[in-house]
Amino acid sequence: MRTLLEVRNLTTEFATDGRRARVVDHVTFDLRAGEILGLVGESGCGKSTTGFSLLRLLPSNADIVEGEVWLDGEDLLRKSDEEMRRIRGSRIAMVFQDPMTSLDPSFPVGDQLAEVLEEHRGMGRPEALEEAARLLRSVGISSPEARLRAYPHEFSGGMRQRIVIAITLACDPQVLVADEPTTALDVTIQAQTLRLFRTLNTERRHTGILLITHDLGVIAQLCHRVAVMYAGEIVEMGDVEAIFTRPAHPYTQALLASIPARARGRGALPAIEGTVPNPMAYPSGCRFHPRCPKVFADCPQLRPQPVQLSPGHTAACLLYGR
Amino acid sequence: MNPRAMNSEMLLEVLDLRKHFPVARRLLGGAGSRKMVRAVDGVSFSLRRGETLALVGESGCGKSTLGRCILRLLEPTQGEIRFRGEDITHAPAGRLRELRRRIQIIFQDPYASLNPRMTIGQILREPLDIYNEGPSAQRSRMVTDLLSRVGLAPRYSHTYPHQLSGGQRQRVGIAAALALEPELIVADEPVSALDLSVQAQILNLLARLQQEYGLSFLLISHDLGVVRHFSDRVAVMYLGRIVEMAPTEELFVNPRHPYTQALLASIPQPDPRLRADPLPLAGEPPSPLDPPAGCHFHPRCPHAMPRCREHSPPHYDVAAGHYASCFLLDQTPAAAAAGGIPG
Numbered sequence: 001m002r003t004l005l006e007v008r009n010l011t012t013e014f015a016t017d018g019r020r021a022r023v024v025d026h027v028t029f030d031l032r033a034g035e036i037l038g039l040v041g042e043s044g045c046g047k048s049t050t051g052f053s054l055l056r057l058l059p060s061n062a063d064i065v066e067g068e069v070w071l072d073g074e075d076l077l078r079k080s081d082e083e084m085r086r087i088r089g090s091r092i093a094m095v096f097q098d099p100m101t102s103l104d105p106s107f108p109v110g111d112q113l114a115e116v117l118e119e120h121r122g123m124g125r126p127e128a129l130e131e132a133a134r135l136l137r138s139v140g141i142s143s144p145e146a147r148l149r150a151y152p153h154e155f156s157g158g159m160r161q162r163i164v165i166a167i168t169l170a171c172d173p174q175v176l177v178a179d180e181p182t183t184a185l186d187v188t189i190q191a192q193t194l195r196l197f198r199t200l201n202t203e204r205r206h207t208g209i210l211l212i213t214h215d216l217g218v219i220a221q222l223c224h225r226v227a228v229m230y231a232g233e234i235v236e237m238g239d240v241e242a243i244f245t246r247p248a249h250p251y252t253q254a255l256l257a258s259i260p261a262r263a264r265g266r267g268a269l270p271a272i273e274g275t276v277p278n279p280m281a282y283p284s285g286c287r288f289h290p291r292c293p294k295v296f297a298d299c300p301q302l303r304p305q306p307v308q309l310s311p312g313h314t315a316a317c318l319l320y321g322r
Numbered sequence: 323m324n325p326r327a328m329n330s331e332m333l334l335e336v337l338d339l340r341k342h343f344p345v346a347r348r349l350l351g352g353a354g355s356r357k358m359v360r361a362v363d364g365v366s367f368s369l370r371r372g373e374t375l376a377l378v379g380e381s382g383c384g385k386s387t388l389g390r391c392i393l394r395l396l397e398p399t400q401g402e403i404r405f406r407g408e409d410i411t412h413a414p415a416g417r418l419r420e421l422r423r424r425i426q427i428i429f430q431d432p433y434a435s436l437n438p439r440m441t442i443g444q445i446l447r448e449p450l451d452i453y454n455e456g457p458s459a460q461r462s463r464m465v466t467d468l469l470s471r472v473g474l475a476p477r478y479s480h481t482y483p484h485q486l487s488g489g490q491r492q493r494v495g496i497a498a499a500l501a502l503e504p505e506l507i508v509a510d511e512p513v514s515a516l517d518l519s520v521q522a523q524i525l526n527l528l529a530r531l532q533q534e535y536g537l538s539f540l541l542i543s544h545d546l547g548v549v550r551h552f553s554d555r556v557a558v559m560y561l562g563r564i565v566e567m568a569p570t571e572e573l574f575v576n577p578r579h580p581y582t583q584a585l586l587a588s589i590p591q592p593d594p595r596l597r598a599d600p601l602p603l604a605g606e607p608p609s610p611l612d613p614p615a616g617c618h619f620h621p622r623c624p625h626a627m628p629r630c631r632e633h634s635p636p637h638y639d640v641a642a643g644h645y646a647s648c649f650l651l652d653q654t655p656a657a658a659a660a661g662g663i664p665g
Contacts, residue, residue: 187546220597263551269526287641
C-alpha cells in the first residue's frame, strides 16, 4: 500500500502559566492509502493533539516545535497559513467528536455541503446541490433531496455525524482524521457509524483514515494497524492482531487486561495503579515506569527507543533492548 | 448471582412506576392538548440486600429518570416504591431526610457534585454535621476513616476538588455517598467519565465496598462490558419500559428480546478475532414524546408482526428470573395458529 502521510518526530508544546507542556513528543508514524490506523490512549496522552497538529488546527497557546508532516512529498509544517487553509478540507480533513464543531446551526445542511463543493470543486449551485444529495445518500441518509433544506438541529446526533462525514468527503480528501467520531453516540447508532467507516474504507482505497479513540472495542473492530500512546509518546505500534493478541509493552498489556469485557469472571479487574502523568511533570526515563508492574533499575534512568519485535511491530520498552 | 444476595431480604420494590413530564405548549406550536413525555412508563422490579441490578439502555430510555424517582429527587407520577417494605412513594420531607441516609447516589461526574470552594475534608464532614453523626469531636477522624475506605490518604482532606484527578474525585464522590452508611446506592454511570485504567480501580473499589458493607447497587449504565462484569441481574429499558430482565450471564448468553439482541450485537468487541459486521439496527429510538403504539420497539424490529403495532406485549417468562416482553415468545395456541415465530 502506498504511503500517504509520513509523520516524523512531531512535537507539540502548550504554554500554560509560563510553563511549557510537551503534549506530543517526537511522534513518528506512516499512514497508508486504504488503511485505517488507530491512535489509542487515555485522556491526556496527546492523541487528539497529534490529530490537530497534523491539520495545524491548534489553539494560540500551542506550537509545533519540531517535526515533519509529509503529505505527497510536501511538508505541511512548512506551508504558509494560506496554503494550509487550501490543503485543509481538500486533501486532509477532520471529523470531530461533536459534529456541531463542523456545522453552522443557522444554515440548512444542503447549503453547507453545496458551499464546500462550490469552493473546492468549482461547481455551480444546481450541480452542487445534486452532488450534496448524492453524498448524503452515500452516508445513509434517506430521502436526501428533502433533507437538504433541514437545519442541523433537526437531525439526531448520529445523523449530524453522518452529515459531517458527507461534508468531509465532498472534497475527496486523501487523509481523513477522525477524533472520537462515535464516542458521543449510543451503541446502536455507533454500530451504524462504524459500518459507514467500513464502507468508506472499502470504497475509497486511495484514502487513509487516522482514527483517534480511547475505545479499544472500536479499534479492534475497525483498524488495520494501531499506535498506542502514553504520556505524549507512541509506546507500541503494530498490526491490530499483534497488538491485541501479543501486546508487548507493559502499558498495552495492562490496558487490555483492564477492559471489563475481556476479564474472566467477576473477580477484581487488573487495574493500573496510579494515574496518567501530568505533561508538566513527566517521570524520568520511561514515562510509564512508576505504574509499570515490570519496572527494573534502568527504567527511571533511560528513555526507551522503539525496538522492532517483528516486521511492523515495535515497542518502546527497555525489556526489549535499548 | 451473588450467593449472599440470593436469599437475602428484599430491600427495594418498584411497582408499575410512571414518571411523565408535561411539555411546555409553545415548544409544540401551541396546538392541541397538553403533551406528556412518558420518561418512565410502567416499570416494576425488586432488589435484594447485597445485590446489584443494572439498568441498561440508550439515551432517552428513562434509566436515569427512574434512578432519580427512587431517590425521590423526582416525584413519581404513578406507581409505588417500597423500601424495606415501607411505601416511600410520597414520603413527606421529614421522612425523606431519614431515607436519604439509607439511599445515596454516585454521579457520573463527581466534579459537578462537589463544591469547588470546599476542601475534601469539609465536603465529607458536611453530611456528618447535618445528620449529627457521632460526637462532633470525632468527626475529623470519621472523615479520615472515610478517605481510607476509598483508598485516599488522610492528606487529601486538605485539598480542593480541582486538585484531584478524575479517579480521585470519583473516590471522593463514593466516600460522600458512604458517609451516612447507606443500604442502597444508585450509581448513575459511575465510571463512564473515567479512563479505562482508572475505571478498573473504581469498579474494584465498589465491589470491595459491596462485600464489606453488604450494599445494594442500582447500577445505571450504557456500558455493557461494565454491566456484565459488575451486576447480578440486568434490566434492559427501551423508551420508558423494561423489555427484558434476566440474571446477567443468562441475559448475555441467551438474550430473547430483539432489542436486547441488537444491543448486544452492537457492542464493538475489543478483540479483532471477533470481528463482526452485524447489520445494525436501522433507525433511531423514537421520541418518548410520541412513542409508537403497541410495542414501542416495533418500528425498528426486524421481526415485527401485525399484532406488535396494536398491542403492548406482556412479560413472558423464559427461564427462572428471566422474562422478555415480546410476542415472539407467546406460546399460546392462538399465537401458534397465527403463524408462530417468523424467520
